[in-house]
Amino acid sequence: MISTTHQPATDLGYLLMKNPARCQSFPLAHGQAHVFYPNAKPELCTAALVLDLDPVGLVRGAPGSAGEGGTLRQYVNDRPYVASSFLSVAIAQVYGSALKGDSKSRPELAETAIPLEAALPALPCRGGESFLRRLFAPLGYQIEATQLSLDPQFPEWGPSLYWSVKLTATCRLKDLLAHLYVLLPVLDNDKHYWVGSDEVEKLMAKGLGWLEAHPEREEIVARYLKHQRPLIREALGRLVEEEEPEVEANEQQKAQEEEALERPTSLNEQRLGTVIAILKQAGARRVLDLGCGEGRLLQLLLKDRDFERIVGVDVSHRALEIARERLNLERLPPKQRERIELFQAALTYRDSRLAGHDAACLVEVIEHLELPRLRALEQVVFEAARPATVVVTTPNVEFNVRFPSLPASTFRHRDHRFEWSRAEFAAWSQAVAARNGYQVRFLGIGVEDPELGHATQVGVFTR
Secondary structure: OEEEOOOOHHHHHHHHOOOOOOOEEEEEOOEEEEEEEEEEOOOOEEEEEEEEEOHHHHHOOOOOOOHHHOOHHHHOOOOOOOOOHHHHHHHHHHOHHHHHOOOOOOHHHHOOOEEEEEEEEEEEOOOHHHHHHHHHHHHOOEEEEEEEEOOOOOHHHOEEEEEEEEEEEEEOHHHHHHHHHHHHHHHHOOOOOOOOHHHHHHHHHHHOOOOOOOOOHHHHHHHHOOOOHHHHHHHHHHHHHHHOHHHHHHHHHHHHHHHHHHHHHOHHHHHHHHHHHHHHHOOOOEEEEEOOOOOHHHHHHHHOOOOOEEEEEEOOHHHHHHHHHHHOHHHOOHHHHHOEEEEEOOOOOOOHHHOOOOEEEEEOOHHHOOHHHHHHHHHHHHHHHOOOEEEEEEEEHHHHHHOOOOOOOOOOOOOOOOOEOHHHHHHHHHHHHHHHOOEEEEEEEOOOEOOOEOOEEEEEEEO
16 A cells, blocks of 8 residues: 555545546456555545455466466465565556656656655565665665564464565655565565566666665665576676766766866865864764765865764765775875775665764765755765764855856756755755754855855754
């Protein structure tokens, strides 16, 4: 079941393209899928997708089946009752438009992150609760999981392999459906159909934008492709290829364009100097540079003995290689080398390595994310890592008219997904602070324009 409290909640029917006033049925290869709405009110709407599978039909004609004379075990199985690859196929067939993000009646809502809950009453978790959490927590979900007993009337039989699970997040519906489509058979560690090269294409399509940097990427790929090594190698190779080219081929050029634009005002040097001053004022000793890029801030932190532990994190392997060269990590004295660590991670996926630091810096990072992904970044930084101080810098779009070489209505960097006004940045920052128990104050970097403010705006979050 999928529920939302986004109001009017009945807009969920437009996103799923299924009328809340009707019960609809759809043919599947081995049964039927039924869609109905147990609750359809403006404040809460729930859509249920129920599979009615034929256990005998699952066996007849299947490879290796013994036909009518088959053993009882072939006909008595859990497939009609649990969330498995059958549900993934039903999601693709019944909710195909929603899975693609298509909505003729509510196109803007389809691209909007809204509060969603997915309830799975019987989910096979081969790997246990810890594996379940390792799959969904990095994607920003809150997880409620209760292990089911084999039979409530016979508690001595012990627990089963099945869990009742609720996943809640603020995200786009198409993202939730894509995550379920891929991860349900991964949890089950099985598929009911033959897996060939076309499954790699499905995985690439449904995993686009989140699988590339998922901490469990290798295990997800292996289980999804039923441990077929040639397919696993192909999929992992393509994921790495799709992750890196933009950084290798374009990122340096884009960064050089932004640097040339801002060079007359030395904004980058002022930004980094301001961040260092904020960190020293906060008394931070252990510092995270999130989205560290080629390591310019890391270089300054390493030179200052006040910073005892320095960690640089970036999604790009290539950028981290450049940072290593810039910092001469291989030639540092042992005590210096012990102070700094670089590792690859996406800032929209929870990672235990980010915990335990005094401060985190996001220097010209947030504007490179799609707006719906900011909520995931917030959860990673402010909810999970929770450093005492967080420093966020971002361009002030109002100031852009003061750059003579910047065409009107364009951003400073071609990879920016947005650039905010002072009011927009303040509204986002104050909401993040309120949700997570922080206070926030605002600074500016660069010469202040009496009408437009500073070129760079800074939010300093403290708790």
